[in-house]
Amino acid sequence: MTAQFPFDCSYARLPERFFTRQAPATVAAPRLIAVNHALAARLGITLPDDAAEIAQIFSGNALPHGADPLAQVYAGHQFGGWSPQLGDGRAILLGEVLAPDGARFDIQLKGSGRTPYSRMGDGRAALGPVLREYIISEAMAALGVPTTRALAAVTTGEIVLRERALPGAVFTRVAASHIRIGTFQYFAARRDTEALAALCDYTIARHYPAADGPLGLLDAVIAAQARLIAQWMGLGFIHGVMNTDNMTLSGETIDYGPCAFMDEYHPDTVFSSIDQFGRYAYANQPQIAVWNLAQLATALLPLIPDREAGIDSFTAAINGFSDRFDAAWDGVLRAKLGLATQAEGDGVLARDLLAIMAANSADFTNTFRALSGPDPRSARDQLIDPTALDPWLARWHERLATEPRAAVDRIAAMQGANPARIPRNHRVEEAIAAAISDDFAAFERLMAALAMPYDEDPALAAYAQPPSEGERVTATFCGT
Structure with a gap:
């Protein structure tokens, strides 16, 4: 069977x-x-039956017809520092x-060799980062989060x-597009208004056809990113590396490096080995999104004829992120607590739970999943101190008593919002370590365990367990 890709290469x-x-x-x-x-x-892609032929395609050795x-x-701010030219240094679209x-x-193929944008890099990818991106991007998709996807992974024999x-x-990534905030920054920095306008029109047509001009595009991206971060x-x-070149206009999660x-x-949690000052800590992600979106607004400003009016409009749009994020975050928390209706005090109830969890080193995923079960007291x-949760449980049950849903329906909804399994860091590292020794069984088992993350499955209970003291992963690393 011959490979068939329904190519229509508009970016080219x-x-x-x-x-x-x-x-x-x-x-x-x-x-x-x-x-x-x-x-x-x-x-709509048709692939050969032979694994060796598939490997030739997704290694870059055999280009499919129409590619x-x-x-x-693109350019970008990396940890707040400006880089006027970045670009695909180890990727080919x-x-x-x-x-x-x-x-x-x-x-897109990642790890496919040097390009003019490689700087000092070799343009290649190691097996570990390829598997990390494969595992986590597909887990995120299964969890219902907008994300780039994994189509294939191959070893190179090198x-x-x-x-x-x-x-x-080599990793094959699928994305709604690879247009980044940094793509706009690249042309804005060069005062290339013609290219900036073309990019704006192209992005609107591709992602937000109802958007009206640059302000409409900015507004749509703000809304998408507020939902995503929540x-x-x-x-x-x-995410671990929320640089402006790692934030897409489409609102998808992209670039699973030190994530x-x-x-x-704990809200101050940081894993990235290159984030020495906690810029991209868990709790900082909403405010970093605002900072990044402000860079997009700045890049779009040359497209507005009346600069002063543009500044006012763009500033108002950026300032609106907070309300949009808060609304999205409140919605996420209500769903996690089984609240189908809105009531005054819901936000305080949710944040009080998080404070108790932080003070008692509670496992994030397992605490919410336990609340979703038939015995929430579990x-x-x-x-660390189980009694610390008792007053909060009483308040929560009082709030649940005002809900119109039957308990069985609430439990089902909560289990659809609180996964039983996530890509635990120690499990990801376990799969990578085995694969480097040419054993992919742990990778395959992990992928199977993460395919239906909201389903209760006693056979997969080990994948819901937090790491033991000796299994803890305290630092993750950039894939380059």
Whole structure:
């Protein structure tokens, strides 16, 4: 069977200064680790039956018909510091496919060799970061969070040098697009208003066709990001590297480098080894989103004829993020507590629970899941001092008594909002360590455990367990 990709490469039809045309570098001996057949079907992609042929495609050795490979250019603020040119330093966009329902998706190879934007990098990816992105992006999709997706992962038969020699790999990422805040910043910094206008029009047409001009685009992105960050927070997710080049205009989560899910809840939690001052800590994510969106507003400002009026309008839009996030976050918390209606004091009730959890080193995921069960008092077992939860439980039960839903319906709804399993850091590291030794069984078991994260399954109970003291992961690392 011949591979068929329904390519329609619209980004490649933008002006040449948006990218550099370049084919992916070939690799020595590609071998298929995983391929997401369900996602391929969703995209309208037909793949060969032979794993070796699939590996040739997703390593970059065999370009599918209709591909128009290129590396995108962009800029960005990284940990607050300005980088005037970044770009795809180890990624090649093969092109876009039009799915059977008409939706458009990018197909990108990561780890596919040097590009003009590689700076001092080798353009390659090690196996560990490839598997981390595969695991977490697919887990996020299963959890219902807007995210880029994993289509395939292959080993290359080559070694990459990081702190030590590691197996090389290539990851195939699917995204609604790879347009970032940094893409707009790149052209704004060069005062290339023509390119900026073209990018704005293209992004509106692709993602927000109802948006009216730059202000409408900004408003739509603000709304999408407010919802997204609230969903992250509701799962205890910490992105770890919320640079402006890692925030998409589409509102998808992108770039799973030093990301992690919290075990014990604390708002100041940081995992990223490169975040020395906690800029991207769990609780800081909403305010960092505001900072990033302000950079987008600044980049869009040259498109507004009346600069002063534009500043006023854009400032009002950015200031509106807080209300939008608060509304989204309150909605997430109500769902996690089984509250179908709104009442005064709900926010205080939810935040008091979080404060109790933080003071008692409660596991974030397991505490909320226990509250979702037939015996909510079992959530006490997650706290250092179980009695600390008792007054709060009494208040919660009083609030539940005002709800119109039957208990069985509330429990079902809560279990649909509070996962039984997340990609625990120690499990991800366990799978990566085994894979580096050419054993992918732990990776496959973990992927299976995370496929239906809201379903109760006693056979998968081990994947809901927090790490033992010796299994704790205290730092995660950037994939480059």
